[in-house]
Amino acid sequence: MGMSDVIMEKNYINGQWQAGDGETIAVINPSTEKPIGHFHETSADDVDRAVTAACDAFPAWSALPGAERANYMRKMTAAIRANMDDLVVMQMANCGKPRSEAEADIVGSVDCIDYFADRAEELDARQQTPIDYDIPGYRSATRLEPMGPVGFILPWNFPMKICSWKLGPALAAGCTVVIKPSEVTPFTDTFWGKAAELAGLPAGVLNVVNGRGAITGAALSSHPGLRKISFTGSTSTGKAIMQAAAEDVKNIGLELGGKSPILVFEDADLDLAARLAVEGVFYNSGQCCNATGRLLAHESIKEDLTTKIEELYKAVVLGTPDTPGMTMGPLASKPQYDKVTGYQDIAREEGLNCLTGGGRAVQFNTGYFVEPTLYTDVPKSSRLWNEEIFGPVLCLRSFSSENEAIAEGNDTEYGLAATIVTEDESRAERVAAQLDAGHIYTNVSVAIPPETSWGGFKQSGIGRELGPWGLSGFLEVKTVTSRG
Ligand code: NDP
Numbered sequence: 001m002g003m004s005d006v007i008m009e010k011n012y013i014n015g016q017w018q019a020g021d022g023e024t025i026a027v028i029n030p031s032t033e034k035p036i037g038h039f040h041e042t043s044a045d046d047v048d049r050a051v052t053a054a055c056d057a058f059p060a061w062s063a064l065p066g067a068e069r070a071n072y073m074r075k076m077t078a079a080i081r082a083n084m085d086d087l088v089v090m091q092m093a094n095c096g097k098p099r100s101e102a103e104a105d106i107v108g109s110v111d112c113i114d115y116f117a118d119r120a121e122e123l124d125a126r127q128q129t130p131i132d133y134d135i136p137g138y139r140s141a142t143r144l145e146p147m148g149p150v151g152f153i154l155p156w157n158f159p160m161k162i163c164s165w166k167l168g169p170a171l172a173a174g175c176t177v178v179i180k181p182s183e184v185t186p187f188t189d190t191f192w193g194k195a196a197e198l199a200g201l202p203a204g205v206l207n208v209v210n211g212r213g214a215i216t217g218a219a220l221s222s223h224p225g226l227r228k229i230s231f232t233g234s235t236s237t238g239k240a241i242m243q244a245a246a247e248d249v250k251n252i253g254l255e256l257g258g259k260s261p262i263l264v265f266e267d268a269d270l271d272l273a274a275r276l277a278v279e280g281v282f283y284n285s286g287q288c289c290n291a292t293g294r295l296l297a298h299e300s301i302k303e304d305l306t307t308k309i310e311e312l313y314k315a316v317v318l319g320t321p322d323t324p325g326m327t328m329g330p331l332a333s334k335p336q337y338d339k340v341t342g343y344q345d346i347a348r349e350e351g352l353n354c355l356t357g358g359g360r361a362v363q364f365n366t367g368y369f370v371e372p373t374l375y376t377d378v379p380k381s382s383r384l385w386n387e388e389i390f391g392p393v394l395c396l397r398s399f400s401s402e403n404e405a406i407a408e409g410n411d412t413e414y415g416l417a418a419t420i421v422t423e424d425e426s427r428a429e430r431v432a433a434q435l436d437a438g439h440i441y442t443n444v445s446v447a448i449p450p451e452t453s454w455g456g457f458k459q460s461g462i463g464r465e466l467g468p469w470g471l472s473g474f475l476e477v478k479t480v481t482s483r484g
Helices: 044-063 066-082 084-095 099-126 161-173 186-199 213-221 235-246 270-286 302-314 334-350 402-410 425-434 467-472
Strands: 010-013 016-019 024-029 034-040 129-131 138-146 150-153 177-180 206-208 228-232 251-255 261-264 294-298 353-356 373-376 393-399 417-421 439-442 475-483
Touching (some): 010 044, 034 186, 161 177, 161 186, 177 213, 228 235, 270 393, 417 425, 425 439
Parallel strands (some): 294 393, 417 439
Antiparallel strands (some): 353 373
């Protein structure tokens, strides 16, 4: 079976499974704090072999008709579907996610690759597109060409799913790839290598190298053989990757952090608003780039909304993913647990008004569990109001006018997502137009279909994933101007 120890320990380079040549790294189950496997880190030499394989495979892969690349991609999704149960179980064990969330990750990955397989077929028809202008004796047409071999550096919060957002458009465009999963959650992302093998993808088109960011990730982001690095993770690592890419003017795609607001107006349906606020910061235990950790409530409904939110907090069932009825798991790693509990400590030092939670979940002897936490009347100057926490921590402030709500919503270095809750459609449109964020939700839960766009304003990143914009991110535009 696909998730066997053999695959778990190895890299996939040029169509071969082989162990990395570096240190042995244990992979931890965050519910038990026990190892569930290990892998051997990939050195810069092995990263170089993977990039060379991707470079060698590029001419033939990019020359295939889009329809043939689409066939391979659909065989890959068939391989994932055939191993769905094992992948879901691994996602639960390695990330601590509830089954429903683990399933959503893997199903979402398959849907995304299938969506981009359709786009690969359409690409053939988009070649030789004439450009309309009026200079006598001239005519021009564009060609769309794949960028070349590309590298992905992946996070641990949505393994497989975030990779699919990069892999789908890259393979569809005709790029070859080298994938570096997060060291925290390497196994389901390494399965992309197995899916490539089962689909009969030509050797070198898809390679997987495992290792830590500072060793394997740094070797990948500075490798001159790649034409693009697509990265999802923290803003600070994004800056390091941008600097490494500057050396040989690589393209970059950066999907970085966020501190997304949810704005609840005085005319909102408060049951809906409470549900959206809680879902927005509890999904995946709050470890989402788009977590709506900044709740802005109109002063007239603040008390009622807070009461409803507290009720929903009481319904949360913390537990390991195999606990019946659990709704929230542990944080994914010890460093993330230390970070979130560190913010709870800072909140105490800052004297924040904590309505519920505020500490470690002491009922668990093992596992990285924290209490779902709610702070109200958080001052603007608070670190918890301004910094990305990446845990189940909601901070609330009130506002007195629409303009104030918009100004506070935008008062952050980030701009990934925002949620608006109002029954007034014209207000929803007006506010959406003024918020600086890449994806705005009005009166709905966060959903990210592959047809939409994903990516941020300001320090939330550069470029857009998904939809036609995601595909463009792996294509070069070439104009051919001739006599005519
Ligand atoms: P990082 O941004 O450090 O890690 C993300 C990826 O980058 C991992 O694959 C990591 O490797 C790799 N990496 C780290 N350093 C380098 C480097 N110098 N060169 C190339 N690659 C590198 O995130 P963390 O895991 O440390 O999480 C810290 C915080 O980042 C979170 O608390 C959260 O705020 C934010 N974050 C945001 C995400 C998002 O969806 N936008 C996703 C994950 C985190 P490795 O893990 O193997 O070291």
